[in-house]
Amino acid sequence: MKMYKNLVMGLLLSTALAGCSMFGGDDGTGTGDGVNGGVNGGASTTGVGDGSSFSGHPLDNPSSPLSTKVIYFAFDSSAVEPQYEAVLAAHGAYLAANAGVSVIVEGHADERGTREYNVALSEKRAKTVQNLLSLQGAAGNQTEAVALGEEKPVALGHDESAWHLNRRVELIYPAH
């Protein structure tokens, strides 16, 4: 729990710093000098900004890569595309920092091809993700790969726009 708090603090700090960098910008969210806040007896207040000072669960922080819990794959491929590397690094680091947290790594495939082959393909995807999480320090007992093949599509169409959404790995935190 202590590590978790540290992480939250770290996140708050980094988002605060991100906020600082926007001082002087023209988006009107920068505050803190008391000009816009109420001033009373020398005390100053700060505005809430644009949500960068997120105070919910770190897995829900929209400005954190942890908020991304679904990653997508190319056809008949289990290779993680570069844009998802930061996402998986963040989840791996999060798991490493929170030994009590576990995640189900659920692999899926699009409807093309045969069903049991797609189960195996979706497991290959899940295991690739599982390996990347463990490279960041997630322990073996924190992750479980589950392969659902094409059995649970999120999009029901029969074209690439649907297939793309179905070729996925979902990170499911059961306790979250």
Place this chain on the structure above:
Amino acid sequence: MKRMIKTVLFLSALVTFSAMSEALRIEITQGVSSAQPIVIVPFSSVQVVGGLPVDIAQVVSDDLARSGRFKPLPRMDMLNKPSSADQVNFRNWQSLGQDNLVIGSVTPSANGMLTVQFQLFDVYKGEQLTGFSIPANRSGLRGVAHRISDLIYEKLTGQKGAFSTRMAYVTSMPGINGKQEYKIQVADADGYGTKTIVTSSEPLMSPAWSPRGDKISYVSYEGRRSSIYTQTLRTGQREKLRSFKGINGAPSWSPDGSQLALTLSKDGSADIYIYNVITRSFRRLTRSYAIDTEPDWSPDGRQIIFTSDRGGKPQIYQISANGGQAGRVTFEGSYNARASYSPDGKNIVMVHRVNGQYRIATLDIKTGFSNILTNGELDESPSYAPNGSMILYSTNDGLKSILAAVSSDGKVRQKLRLQGGEVREPAWSPFK
């Protein structure tokens, strides 16, 4: 209706079944002009009090029409309706261009039982080819009708009929609470007598018949993990096989019923294992770092074919059921998967990708000659009839997955529609 119906006559042979809410409706979408003309006269049942719950001649007529090898004469074209040999005037039927004639009757016998009697005649020779007297009770008349179809089919084609068989398949549709509901159902080969054997809110997959047709093994994701179950059809009782971390899938019965080939990933990648039903032990058959799955036994029980991407793309391989080196079977195309042997072991049927479309194709193992049988975009799960005449598979019809059947030479096609919901993964039962 991409394919136009080849023979206008088959329009009149369009068969629809809608008696039960979940019954499959079978329609012939492509027939052959070489189909044999045959007359199946309505069976007489004047002595049966209250009449019959089943029109036996209609069931027989529908069976034979569905095979694509027969063209039953419409009833309105029958000049008279004989029910005994002495009432038959062969010349009348000759003049209508008919090759064969079936007549029959149902009469009451002792203890409320019935006797169904039929005769098959060669119209040109004017002689009887076969004839049987079959005892039945009222609730078994559909079964008797299918047996009559089997006997006629075998006499006239030399091939055993498969009309008394059943099919298992998976359905998926939104349930009452809006959640998806998965079922495995079993129906007669003509779509009647639908029975649900298992229902789940998580996916069900890969139904596989035991060689005696008394059990079905399948994959269930209940509890959100995959497990293989074997269920006895008569009692509904089921047994869960010991399940392992990762994939538990693709069950396939050995022809002698003593073993199941299946896919496990407990030791890393998906591999084929053999489960001994008697000792309940597992033996690893394949050892590759690639995907090995979808095993099927040769009819003599000596070989197993399976899908593997060990060469980079999914292809079909064959391995001795005792283990050893696997040999590649398919070389045409970049996607061949889920193969199964024809009942005579000479061919395999599989899913084959051509120009981005997934179609059902057969491959002659000895000659390497392959034949693409279907024209859909996402055809899958081919399953041979136990006599090898037809292949059941699933195909997309608009947005929905439905079942379809094609003759093993690709000439006759049918669609089997279920009211509402998706139907997929058909598995044709063995002979009774």
